[in-house]
Amino acid sequence: MDDAERRADFTAYVRAREQSLARLAYLLTDDRDAAEDLLQNALAKVYRHWDRVRAAELPDAYVRRIMVNENNSRWRGLLRRHESPSSHVLEVLEPPGVAGLDSTASIDLWRHVQGLPRQQRAAVVLRYYEDLSEAQTAEVLGCSVGTVKSHTSRAISALRTRMSEATA
Amino acid sequence: MSDIDQRLKQAFGEHTEGVRVVADLAERAIARDRSNRRRELGVAALGAGLVLAVAVPVGWGALRPTDVRPLPIGPSVATTAPTAPTGRPSPAPSSSRVTTAPTPTAIPTLRPTGAPDAVRLTPATGPVTAATDVGYVVDGVFRLGVTSVALPADLHDTAYVERLGDGLLVSGPDGYVVVGRDGRKGTVIASSQQTPRVSEDLTHVLLSDADGALVYADSRGTRLRTLPPGSATESGYSPAGLVGTTAYAARPGTGASVAWDVVTGRVVPVRGELSLVNATSGLGLAAIGGDVAADGSNFCNALIDLTSGRELWRLCGPLRFVGFSADGTHLLATGHVDGLDPWRFESLVVVRASDGAIVLQGGGLQADAEDDVVSARMGADQRLTLQVWNGETRDLQRCGLDGRCEVVGAARALPNPGVPEASGPYVLSDN
Numbered sequence: 001m002d003d004a005e006r007r008a009d010f011t012a013y014v015r016a017r018e019q020s021l022a023r024l025a026y027l028l029t030d031d032r033d034a035a036e037d038l039l040q041n042a043l044a045k046v047y048r049h050w051d052r053v054r055a056a057e058l059p060d061a062y063v064r065r066i067m068v069n070e071n072n073s074r075w076r077g078l079l080r081r082h083e084s085p086s087s088h089v090l091e092v093l094e095p096p097g098v099a100g101l102d103s104t105a106s107i108d109l110w111r112h113v114q115g116l117p118r119q120q121r122a123a124v125v126l127r128y129y130e131d132l133s134e135a136q137t138a139e140v141l142g143c144s145v146g147t148v149k150s151h152t153s154r155a156i157s158a159l160r161t162r163m164s165e166a167t168a
Numbered sequence: 169m170s171d172i173d174q175r176l177k178q179a180f181g182e183h184t185e186g187v188r189v190v191a192d193l194a195e196r197a198i199a200r201d202r203s204n205r206r207r208e209l210g211v212a213a214l215g216a217g218l219v220l221a222v223a224v225p226v227g228w229g230a231l232r233p234t235d236v237r238p239l240p241i242g243p244s245v246a247t248t249a250p251t252a253p254t255g256r257p258s259p260a261p262s263s264s265r266v267t268t269a270p271t272p273t274a275i276p277t278l279r280p281t282g283a284p285d286a287v288r289l290t291p292a293t294g295p296v297t298a299a300t301d302v303g304y305v306v307d308g309v310f311r312l313g314v315t316s317v318a319l320p321a322d323l324h325d326t327a328y329v330e331r332l333g334d335g336l337l338v339s340g341p342d343g344y345v346v347v348g349r350d351g352r353k354g355t356v357i358a359s360s361q362q363t364p365r366v367s368e369d370l371t372h373v374l375l376s377d378a379d380g381a382l383v384y385a386d387s388r389g390t391r392l393r394t395l396p397p398g399s400a401t402e403s404g405y406s407p408a409g410l411v412g413t414t415a416y417a418a419r420p421g422t423g424a425s426v427a428w429d430v431v432t433g434r435v436v437p438v439r440g441e442l443s444l445v446n447a448t449s450g451l452g453l454a455a456i457g458g459d460v461a462a463d464g465s466n467f468c469n470a471l472i473d474l475t476s477g478r479e480l481w482r483l484c485g486p487l488r489f490v491g492f493s494a495d496g497t498h499l500l501a502t503g504h505v506d507g508l509d510p511w512r513f514e515s516l517v518v519v520r521a522s523d524g525a526i527v528l529q530g531g532g533l534q535a536d537a538e539d540d541v542v543s544a545r546m547g548a549d550q551r552l553t554l555q556v557w558n559g560e561t562r563d564l565q566r567c568g569l570d571g572r573c574e575v576v577g578a579a580r581a582l583p584n585p586g587v588p589e590a591s592g593p594y595v596l597s598d599n
Binding site for chain 2: 160
């Protein structure tokens with residue numbers, strides 16, 4: 001594959017998957033600037049290794065893994081780039097709320113998710129937003145299925161406790 | 169499914185519903201990759217964690233974080249007078265000279281936190297009043313003095329150009345391609361890799377290819393020698409420069425480099441990650457690992473005499489070095505290092521090679537500040553050619569070490585305002 005084909009192929013992939021990847025980035029970071037930076041850095045790395053990513057036949061799994069690793073990197077805060085006001089990649093509108101559901105409770109739960117340790121948060125995002133199995137989540141997080149179970153269970157337990165404390 | 173499972177799904181759904189991509193994300197990612205390549209060696213010393221993420225990922229395991237592996241560093245003092253670099257290295261240094269040089273007992277270590285005594289850069293305004301002897305591409309045409317080469321249409325938005333043989337080496341959609349004086353495309357040597365390094369006499373070039381192998385090619389683009397990247401999990405080579413028939417290249421993320429004799433094929437390890445090599449002076453600049461401080465104060469680069477392997481000085485601070493002057497007497501750097509907040513140095517910092525002193529600074533402490541220096545080269549006449557942002561457009565200026573400047577290229581708009589990381593409208597030749 002020459003570079004023009006590679007670029008076109010990568011562009012087609014990004015256009016097909018960008019909304020989904022942007023939402024994952026936002027859930028992992030809960031900040032527009034951080035999500036923009038995470039998304040662009042992760043995709044830049046994917047682009048560099050696009051030949052291999054394509055050959056892996058599961059580019060989404062690969063991209064998710066890069067995003068999670070990138071988000072967990074202790075260098076990310078140090079090396080983050082900020083967009084200028086005119087060059088944002090993402091638009092984030094306030095959640096509109098869903099008719100018939102208690103949006104206050106949802107916002108509270110979201111706030112508690114933000115307080116989880118990064119690996120636990122990544123585990124619940126991958127399990128409950130991306131609908132990945134425990135095995136798939138383990139693959140993305142680079143850990144064992146047992147560790148995923150442990151992360152998820154601790155996260156859920158912490159969320160239950162915080163929600164019940166908030167209710168009380 | 170439990171109640172909390174459902175509530176989590178609801179919360180995630182609600183909080184992502186309003187998230188939309190509003191830019192050309194693929195284009196931005198490709199621009200970020202290009203930009204990252206320019207920055208990687210500069211930040212390599214900040215830790216293996218960052219570099220790891222760009223290692224060739226042959227398997228999932230290749231993406232897992234590993235421990236930082238700082239290099240051992242010798243004792244240092246702040247007051248020892250450095251010795252001026254000596255002579256030019258032989259074209260093919262022996263292994264003993266490169267690897268077994270004793271660690272100096274007193275390497276001058278400089279830790280500037282600012283440069284209040286440096287000369288201030290004073291960019292000019294107004295129409296073009298002078299010319300530069302640094303080549304550059306603008307509007308798809310390479311210009312050097314009275315010479316001009318119209319590039320093929322698909323190379324008009326190139327981000328890299330360098331003189332090679334009688335023609336040019338230019339980055340394009342197919343990779344690094346040789347372009348003749350008539351503007352015709354020749355051989356594509358390698359695709360989408362680290363910045364190539366052309367020899368001082370313009371006869372050869374050092375590149376890395378798609379697999380991270382190091383490639384030594386002639387001015388027609390013919391591959392003469394290839395050094396494989398090593399095991400599949402290694403990230404390969406990043407070219408630093410050619411001195412005669414010795415090719416220097418870093419192994420990103422390892423804290424080490426190699427000196428490769430392209431005639432005999434002999435490979436000798438070199439300490440530190442070499443990012444820049446100057447053939448005229450025989451000097452190289454290597455990132456040296458150390459403890460990471462959030463303000464970049466322990467981000468160290470060492471100036472090395474390639475002939476003896478001796479460190480001349482070590483400079484630690486939030487500076488990213490971008491090039492040598494043509495004669496090797498100065499180094500160009502920038503204080504605009506992503507993620508460091510606040511920046512301690514401005515967008516252009518000129519460091520004297522003989523003692524590591526900062527002799528000139530300018531361009532402002534803020535990104536996109538007026539007079540921000542976007543790109544810079546320094547000729548053997550010790551005059552700088554700079555692309556300068558003036559708030560709305562970028563122009564080309566020629567400045568002396570006294571800080572005074574003249575406009576040599578008219579102000580032009582950014583080629584793509586949606587991609588502020590783009591290097592144009594002027595793309596300066598690396599040689």
